[in-house]
Amino acid sequence: MERELGQRCGMVMPSFQQGRFLQEAIQSVVSQRGNREFEVRDGGSTDESVEILRRFGASVPCRSEPDGGQVAAINAGLQQLRSGIVGYLNSDDRLLPGALEMVEEAFARNPTVDVVYGQAWIINERGERMRPYPTLPFEFPALVQHCFLCQPATFWRADLHRRFGWFNADYENTFDYEFWLRLAGNGAKFLHIPEFLAESREHDSTKSRRNRGKIFREIRRMQMQRLGYCGRNWWEQQLRFWRDESGSRWGRLLPGPGDRRMYGLAWLPYVFWRRKLGGPLFYRPGDWRA
Numbered sequence: 001m002e003r004e005l006g007q008r009c010g011m012v013m014p015s016f017q018q019g020r021f022l023q024e025a026i027q028s029v030v031s032q033r034g035n036r037e038f039e040v041r042d043g044g045s046t047d048e049s050v051e052i053l054r055r056f057g058a059s060v061p062c063r064s065e066p067d068g069g070q071v072a073a074i075n076a077g078l079q080q081l082r083s084g085i086v087g088y089l090n091s092d093d094r095l096l097p098g099a100l101e102m103v104e105e106a107f108a109r110n111p112t113v114d115v116v117y118g119q120a121w122i123i124n125e126r127g128e129r130m131r132p133y134p135t136l137p138f139e140f141p142a143l144v145q146h147c148f149l150c151q152p153a154t155f156w157r158a159d160l161h162r163r164f165g166w167f168n169a170d171y172e173n174t175f176d177y178e179f180w181l182r183l184a185g186n187g188a189k190f191l192h193i194p195e196f197l198a199e200s201r202e203h204d205s206t207k208s209r210r211n212r213g214k215i216f217r218e219i220r221r222m223q224m225q226r227l228g229y230c231g232r233n234w235w236e237q238q239l240r241f242w243r244d245e246s247g248s249r250w251g252r253l254l255p256g257p258g259d260r261r262m263y264g265l266a267w268l269p270y271v272f273w274r275r276k277l278g279g280p281l282f283y284r285p286g287d288w289r290a
Contacts, residue, residue: 005037005084006084007104007108008034008037008083008084008085008100008104009036009083009086009087009103009104009155010036010037010038010081010082010083010085010158011029011036011037011038011039011086011087011088011089011100012038012039012041012074012077012078012081012086012087012088013025013026013029013038013039013040013041013077013088013089013090013091014041014043014070014073014074014077014090015040015041015042015043015045015090015091016042016043016044016049016070016091017046017047017049018049018090018091018092019045019048019049019051019052020048021091021092021201022049022052022053022091023052023055024094024127025089025090025091025092025093025094026052026056026060028096029089029095030059030060031097032097032099032100032101033101034100034101036083036100037081037082037083038060038061039060039061039062039063039077039080039081040060040061040062040063040091041062041067041073041074041076042062042063042065042067043064043066043067043070043073044065044066044067045064049091050064068169069169069172070172071167071168071169074088074167075167075169078158078161078166079166081158084157085103085104085107085155085156085157085158086157087103087152087156088151089198090151090152092203093152093198093199093200094127094152094198094201095152095197095198095199096196096197096199099118099153099195099197099198102118102193102197103116103118103155103193103197106191106193107155107157112189113189113190113191114156114157114183114188114189114190115154115155115156115180115189115190115191116155116156116190116191116193117135117138117149117150117192117193117197118135118153118154118192118194118195118197118198119132119133119135119150119153119194119195119196119197120135120150120152120153120196120197120198120199120200121196121198121200122199122200122201122202123199123201124201124203125201125202125204127199127201129199130202133150133153133200134146134148135148135150135192136148137192138191138192140185143181143184144181144223145231145232145233145234146233147174147177149176150198151200152198152200153197153198154176154180156183160183164182164183164186164188165182171218171221171222172214172218173211173214173215173218174215174219174222177219177222178218178222178226181222181223181227182226185227212241212245216234216237216238216241219234220234220238229270230270232266232267232270233266235266235267235269235270236265236266238266238269239262239265239266240262243255
């Protein structure tokens with residue numbers, strides 16, 4: 001049994017007030033072929049979530065109580081798993097049929113790989129596919145500039161937490177991206193498989209919609225701490241946020257949509273913050289940090 005668990009993927013599902021999506025999300029996990037560890041951690045929801053969990057009965061271990069938030073719930077759930085491969089699925093996302101089998105096979109064929117990630121669809125509130133998530137083959141320089149791993153389509157060996165720690169609650173909105181950067185910076189091996197594994201839902205209640213300003217602040221902070229600078233793309237995205245979404249009067253002074261000067265403007269804060277850390281004013285042409 002221990003050997004079997006070591007080769008299988010265990011899943012944790014954090015949830016809070018997501019009753020309208022919860023049943024679909026759970027069903028997408030329990031309908032995967034094979035027996036696997038799976039637990040739902042609900043933060044004490046007052047909507048229909050508890051009733052939905054009761055319907056699944058003993059087939060889906062769960063608890064519903066205040067848990068300290070999403071990061072704490074995921075970490076607590078992962079610490080209970082005995083599986084050798086782990087991942088988590090938010091309660092508004094869905095796994096695609098056969099996803100976990102493909103992940104387990106990829107790990108079995110590549111014993112030195114630490115993280116396996118695949119393709120994913122972005123779906124809307126009604127569950128309709130809108131576009132594929134912009135996933136790329138793994139390169140650390142690209143990861144610094146873009147979070148191209150879609151979280152519900154990403155899985156990793158459980159012993160990475162023993163080696164590199166758990167998700168960091170200091171990054172409430174970007175803890176997954178911080179974890180990918182932490183692993184990559186410490187030499188973990190990532191493998192992209194060109195298969196669609198999951199669907200990631202966009203709707204008005206998601207953190208990525210509600211907390212855009214906080215997300216950019218967290219990314220700057222994590223990259224400054226881990227790398228000594230923040231990737232130039234994130235500065236450009238910050239400028240676009242100020243212009244298009246923040247309502248700032250200063251944002252109206254920035255170039256309009258599609259204007260290529262925005263990337264040039266992003267060079268200014270990028271260099272300023274690097275200079276504060278003593279970095280060079282210019283990198284050589286072709287350097288991936290430039």
